[in-house]
Structure formats: C-alpha cells, structure tokens
Amino acid sequence: MSHRVVITGAGTINALGHDVPATLEAMREGRCGIGPLDIRDVDRLAVKIGGQVTGYDEHAHFNRQQISLYDRFTQFTLLAAREALGQAGLSFSGDMADRSGVVLGTSGGGLNTQDENYRAVYEEGKNRVHPFIVPKLMNNAAASHVSMEWNLRGPSFTVATACASSNHAMGQAYQMIRSGMADVMITGGSESMLCFGGVKAWEGLRVMSKDACRPFSATRNGMVQGEGAGIFVFERLDHAKKRGAEILAEVAGFAMSSDASDIVMPSKQGAARAIAGALRDGGIDRGQVGYINAHGTGTAANDKTECAAVADVFGAQADKLMLSSTKSMHGHLIGGTGAVELLACIMALRDGVIAPTIGYEEFDPECALDVVPNEAREARVEVALSNAFAFGGLNAVLALKKAP
Known part of the structure; x- marks a missing residue:
C-alpha cells in the first residue's frame, strides 16, 4: 500500500532569519543575507563574503556541557528541529516513537570542530584534544542528537551527497x-x-564569487557559501488528518540520478532525468508545474546547464514556468541548501508568493527562462519542484503539491 505524505512542521536558521517567519519575510522582500565574513583569519582568505548566521549566541540556547558536544551544524539542526516539531505538535512514545525517525543531510558535518582541532594540534602543538571530538564532528551527530532529544527510535541516519544531501x-x-x-x-x-579551512578549501575550486551571488545573470561570477539548517516534519496524510494537524504542503514525487560523467562539471542529461523522474513518480503532468526552485548556484556551468535541462523536460511549457534561485539571498548551504530552499516552494504553494532571484543584472541567452528577477511575484501555483545537483554528478529533485 502506498501512503500519501505531507509536511506538518518547518523550522530553519540561516542568513536570512533565525526562524521560518523571518526567513519567508526576507524572501518576500528580496533581502540579501550575504555580507562580510566574521571568522578567524578572514584576512588570509581571498573570498571574504558569505551567507553567515549573524546575531547568534550559542550560550543563549545551550549550556556548557551541550556546547562541548554540539558542533555549530548540530546546534543549527536542533534549533530548527525545535521549531518544526513545535509547529507539528507531536510527541513520541511507545509505538509512535518506534515508527518515527530522522534522516538528515550534511556534507561537511562538524567542520568547525575539525578546523579548531587541526589548529590546536598542528599550529599550537597541543598533544591532547577533548575526548568528545569524534562524536562532535561526525556527520551523523546532528541526526543522533535529534533522535535522542525527541525519542525517535525508528530509522535514523545521515546522507552525505555534497550539495544534494x-x-x-x-x-x-x-x-x-x-x-x-x-x-x-x-x-x-x-x-x-x-x-577558515572550509572557505579556503572552496577557494581552491575557483568557483567562488568575491562580491555577490548572481544566478542566471550574464554578469555572474561564482557561488557564495552560506550556513544554517532547514528541518521538516514529514507525516502520513491520514495520520496528520486524524490528529487535525495543519498541513503545509504535500510531498508528491521524488527522483534521483547520477551523471556518471565528471566529478565537478554538471550534465544536462543527468539533471533532466532527475526532473522528469520526479514528475513521473508523482504522476504530475508538465503543465501542472508552476514554479521550480532552481539549484542556481551562480556559476557559469551550473546555471546554463540547469536551464537547458528544464527546457529539455518541459519543452514549450518551459516559457510558462517561474524559476528562481534563493541562493542569491542566503548563499549556498552545500549539504543544507535543499532544505532551506524547500521553504520557498512551500511559500509558493501556500502563500502564492514566488521568491525572487536577486542580484540579476543582465540577460543571458543561455538562461532564457523566467527567473523572477530581483522582486518577488504573486502567482497561483499548484505544483513546485526543488532541484539539487551536486558535485560528483548526484542529482535529487522533489515535487510538492498544495496542501490537500
């Protein structure tokens, strides 16, 4: 038997806001959360901007013992999960706990913890590190802490597929x-x-912008890193209806594909297979789709490849689609990016507001779609897609419908 799946809770912390309402307000206003980085040794970096979570004090949310266990990525996860579960109004015990779990994506995991301890050992010459360094930096730390915090005893694990995680x-x-x-x-x-280490590593790829993220614009010159978390409560439709839960949207389809061609250069064919697969999986006609939250990194290669893939799948319907990249506002959250971007899809379906692609300066004939430049737009949308295309040629596309 196949069950319908809905979203009953959402939470986030990112460069645009410390919760969902603040984030959606910033998206509606086309506000930019990218600015000068405030990190150690920033003067040694060529790239000095990012979508950093500002005004954040870990001591306001966690005690000293918790901070010794929670890397920054885990802290963000727990705060976003608290918001999402608060909205969903769920508690977990007995059979309910056994049939509920956690699946989270991250690429770097506890990279701040690694960076700090490499400094301690290699630069400062220390021979001892904190005994909890391994459980603090491991990629599954966030998923494990969420499961422990809310007594989720079902299937729980972490996915690491770079930007599609x-x-x-x-x-x-x-x-x-x-x-x-x-x-x-x-x-x-x-x-x-x-x-420092995280930004320096990305600098080496030579895909980073030093001034702004301008997806689909002919003047684009690279991506900008961001940070944060997006957490959702996915629930069986009949289960949600039985308890009278508020439904934000329906998850209607999903597909993934591998380019199997190049470790960094994206493939139009691979992206198109994932997009078409999500439509097929959800039984969705191409004409039903009104909005696509694009991967839209602001690199020359991604943006033209993604637009070509969309044009291939949708044909003449592509001209009627709205396609935008919110990375222009919050930066590229790497393993967390698809989660924060799903909020833009929910906003399109629920509120009829399409988040814009800000920083758009000049038309590019290779990105000749409606990219909703610079200002949000009101529009009625029944189906939205969220694209994620990662280094390694790993693609994942989600299809969402209006709440049933």
Whole structure:
C-alpha cells in the first residue's frame, strides 16, 4: 500500500532569519543575507563574503556541557528541529516513537570542530584534544542528537551527497513513509562550513564569487557559501488528518540520478532525468508545474546547464514556468541548501508568493527562462519542484503539491 505524505512542521536558521517567519519575510522582500565574513583569519582568505548566521549566541540556547558536544551544524539542526516539531505538535512514545525517525543531510558535518582541532594540534602543538571530538564532528551527530532529544527510535541516519544531501535525505524520508516503513520522519539538512579551512578549501575550486551571488545573470561570477539548517516534519496524510494537524504542503514525487560523467562539471542529461523522474513518480503532468526552485548556484556551468535541462523536460511549457534561485539571498548551504530552499516552494504553494532571484543584472541567452528577477511575484501555483545537483554528478529533485 502506498501512503500519501505531507509536511506538518518547518523550522530553519540561516542568513536570512533565525526562524521560518523571518526567513519567508526576507524572501518576500528580496533581502540579501550575504555580507562580510566574521571568522578567524578572514584576512588570509581571498573570498571574504558569505551567507553567515549573524546575531547568534550559542550560550543563549545551550549550556556548557551541550556546547562541548554540539558542533555549530548540530546546534543549527536542533534549533530548527525545535521549531518544526513545535509547529507539528507531536510527541513520541511507545509505538509512535518506534515508527518515527530522522534522516538528515550534511556534507561537511562538524567542520568547525575539525578546523579548531587541526589548529590546536598542528599550529599550537597541543598533544591532547577533548575526548568528545569524534562524536562532535561526525556527520551523523546532528541526526543522533535529534533522535535522542525527541525519542525517535525508528530509522535514523545521515546522507552525505555534497550539495544534494538535503534533497536526498528528504527523498528517503518521503519514501520510508510512503512505503509504510514509518509514520513520521524528521528530515532536512544543515551545514556550517564558514570557517577558515572550509572557505579556503572552496577557494581552491575557483568557483567562488568575491562580491555577490548572481544566478542566471550574464554578469555572474561564482557561488557564495552560506550556513544554517532547514528541518521538516514529514507525516502520513491520514495520520496528520486524524490528529487535525495543519498541513503545509504535500510531498508528491521524488527522483534521483547520477551523471556518471565528471566529478565537478554538471550534465544536462543527468539533471533532466532527475526532473522528469520526479514528475513521473508523482504522476504530475508538465503543465501542472508552476514554479521550480532552481539549484542556481551562480556559476557559469551550473546555471546554463540547469536551464537547458528544464527546457529539455518541459519543452514549450518551459516559457510558462517561474524559476528562481534563493541562493542569491542566503548563499549556498552545500549539504543544507535543499532544505532551506524547500521553504520557498512551500511559500509558493501556500502563500502564492514566488521568491525572487536577486542580484540579476543582465540577460543571458543561455538562461532564457523566467527567473523572477530581483522582486518577488504573486502567482497561483499548484505544483513546485526543488532541484539539487551536486558535485560528483548526484542529482535529487522533489515535487510538492498544495496542501490537500
């Protein structure tokens, strides 16, 4: 038996806001959360900007013992999960706990912890580190702490597929509920790579902008890193209706593909297979789709490849689509990016507001779609897609419908 899956809770912390209402307000206003980085040794970096979570004090949320266990990416996850579960109004015990789990995406995991301890050992010459360094930096730390905090005893694990991690994680959560393996899954992703080592590593790829993220604009010159988390409560539709839960949207389809061609250069064919697969999985006609939250990194290669893939799948319908990249506002959250971007899809379906692609300066004939430049737009949308295309050629696309 196949179950329908809905979203009953959402939480986030990112460069645009410390919760969902603040984030959606910033998206509606087309506000930019990218600014000068405030990190150690920033003067040694060529790239000095990022979508950093500002005004954040870990001591306001966690005690000293918790901070010794929680890397920044885990802290972000727990705060976003608290918001999402508060909205969903769920508690977990007995059979409910056994049939609920956690699937989260991250790429770097506890990179801040690694960076700090490499400094301590290699630069400062220390021979001892804190005994909890391994459980603090491991990629599954956030998922494990969420499961422990809310007594989620069902399937729980972490997905690491670079920039598609969150979408892959949410796709797995969706499939688990649809197949009957679970009733409720906490899912999404988080990332906190804005430390010296994290930024320096990305500098080496020569895909980073030093001034702004301008997806689809002919003047684009690279991506900008961000940080934060997006967490959602996925739930069986009949389960949600039975308890009278507020439904934000329906998860209607999911697909993934591999380019199997190049470790960094994206493939139009691979992206198109994932987009078409999500439509097929959800039984969705191309004409039903009104909005796509694009991967839209602001690199020359991604943006033109993604637009070509969309044009291939939708044909003449592509001209009627709205496609925007919110990375222009909050930066590229790497493993957490698809989760924060799913909020833009929910906003389109629920509120009829399309988040804009800000920083758009000049038309590019290779990105000749409606990219909703610079200002949000009111529009009625029945179906939205969220694209994620990662280094390694790993693609994951989610299809969402209006709440039933």
